[in-house]
Ligand SMILES: Nc1ncnc2c1ncn2[C@@H]1O[C@H](COP(=O)(O)OP(=O)(O)OP(=O)(O)O)[C@@H](O)[C@H]1O
């Protein structure tokens with residue numbers, strides 16, 4: 205079982221869009237895939253029309269393996285299951301801070317499904333918290349969407365700093381460019397700058413696209429309804445890169 | 449992961465999605481189908497309804513060949529592009545595999561036309577999320593409709609599964625497709641049930657047995673005349689041989705003159721079929737032969753099979769003419785008539801013996817005879833003795849099978865299983881020696897000295913060598929199997945079933961001591 209997190213300490217950069225489509229691409233290429241929504245807003249679940257998990261309240265996510273596995277729902281797509289979030293997930297840090305080994309809890313929570321899935325994707329909320337430290341610790345890879353702007357460049361640097369300071373493996377971090385607008389020369393310029401200083405940046409980048417934006421209308425992964433659009437197909441290519 | 453198991457439902461009507469949706473309203477759910485186009489299809493099956501009797505229908509449409517197992521799954525593969533008759537003719541695929549397991553020798557022929565609608569229905573919640581899928585097949589023939597549904601539960605939605613199963617349970621009305629659709633599924637079996645009563649006179653039981661087998665013979669005639677598959681001839685012959693064996697084995701039941709006349713009749717009728725069956729057997733193992741010899745001998749084998757094909761064609765024409773002749777029809781009808789009324793059948797001294805005691809004695813005697821023969825077989829025993837053993841085993845088999853309805857079914861079955869194991873090797877041993885003889889004969893018959901003749905001779909040489917080696921192997925297997933057949937356990941089982949005097953004297957369940965009783969030889 206490989207754990208892949210979609211993470212950024214910045215909000216609204218395309219984490220959920222990437223999680224949903226990467227999970228779809230993973231399932232399509234034959235992996236038994238679980239998309240685990242860690243964001244209390246439950247956007248991933250929304251895109252798959254799955255209702256919030258009622259049973260996973262308070263500490264049950266970390267402490268009740270039966271409720272955890274019972275909350276997993278089959279999506280409408282072959283090989284793809286979902287663990288939906290709910291609003292109580294926003295208190296994860298409070299629960300975690302009260303628990304022993306508070307940075308290994310996520311690892312433990314996922315143990316019961318080890319073997320049932322080949323790939324687990326984590327859609328993370330945008331902050332640096334005890335929960336994200338759990339993610340940094342347990343994930344095999346962390347893909348980080350970066351909108352090529354100066355501000356995002358700074359946020360990425362902050363993430364690397366944090367990893368260094370806390371002793372997490374920064375080799376796990378794989379940034380990719382998200383919502384790229386080729387008409388903006390600044391975007392292109394910043395992409396070049398970041399690539400120059402970071403060998404781990406993915407080749408594939410995701411253009412800004414109304415087809416992706418419309419996921420909220422379709423309530424399905426963009427790959428499921430617009431796979432032929434170049435911007436959408438980029439997610440499949442990104443998946444190939446992430447997987448290798 | 450606790451996924452509920454899929455459930456199946458059948459109903460003698462179409463699937464009324466609207467009606468189901470009315471019931472689903474309270475739960476805020478809907479059932480959605482896809483507007484699937486109906487397709488025309490043909491139901492296919494063998495003469496002995498192998499598919500239907502396995503709990504399934506085989507349907508071919510323009511696009512698919514599918515096997516619907518009504519208690520399980522639908523398996524499908526693309527419809528073959530060309531005409532096909534036998535499972536082996538199909539392109540590789542899951543349906544082919546299933547049919548090969550089910551009936552590798554029989555032809556699949558149309559059993560009726562149906563209109564088929566296949567769909568996957570989705571049970572949706574108020575956010576249009578699928579919570580359960582239901583595979584459906586609806587078959588119709590004229591006014592008759594039969595539907596089949598199978599749920600595909602989804603993880604995390606067992607409540608939805610329970611809900612839809614409850615609703616489907618209410619609309620379900622069990623009924624198998626043949627009844628509902630009035631499909632003509634053959635009721636032929638080569639092993640019909642025979643009902644005998646223990647104390648009835650042997651003559652009465654004999655008549656029942658003979659009549660039953662003769663019916664099997666008669667039912668195979670049309671398919672044999674149309675040359676649909678090789679099983680028709682095979683069963684036609686086996687049933688007649690069974691009749692002949694039973695008549696001979698039930699010694700003293702029928703008057704000697706009548707028996708002699710009947711034996712002559714059977715010889716006449718069957719004579720022409722020997723060659724045809726022999727050649728059929730060749731063709732059934734054609735691929736094996738090619739695999740047996742090195743590739744350079746393949747062209748020669750090709751020539752050999754052309755020769756055999758010519759023989760087969762000629763033999764078939766002869767058999768066909770015979771079966772269609774007035775003489776045959778009259779002869780077989782008069783034989784049937786002879787056994788219609790037991791009282792009118794000229795009787796021998798044993799005609800009135802009570803059936804069960806009579807049959808048990810025969811079986812036991814025959815078994816002892818086989819054991820005596822078997823006990824003397826070693827590595828050095830000549831082939832003739834092994835052939836003799838084969839014939840005795842065959843007689844024993846026919847005898848037990850005929851008398852089967854009079855004894856405990858399960859016990860007889862387990863004895864038959866041991867016997868069949870041995871017979872298989874005896875049969876192969878015999879086939880291999882017959883085939884070696886046929887090959888030699890083919891070599892003699894083929895004229896000329898050209899390159900063809902040389903190739904033929906070489907391939908026959910290679911094949912004969914291989915057959916000889918296989919035959920030696922079978923010999924070893926026969927000796928190995930014999931010890932099981934001859935074992936104290938098997939002997940005990942025979943005695944327990946057929947030694948009626950002994951059983952009457954010791955009505956308690958057998959002790960270990962009795963199990964070990966050996967047959968005196
Ligand atoms: N490549 C894209 N082109 C156009 N719109 C996009 C693209 N990717 C994401 N979006 C849109 O941008 C918005 C934010 O994207 P998304 O929810 O994926 O980001 P996020 O990082 O998960 O946000 P949050 O931090 O709130 O979880 C959404 O409305 C989404 O539809």
Ligand SMILES: [Mg+2]
Nearest residue numbers: 219220243247
């Ligand atoms: Mg998000």
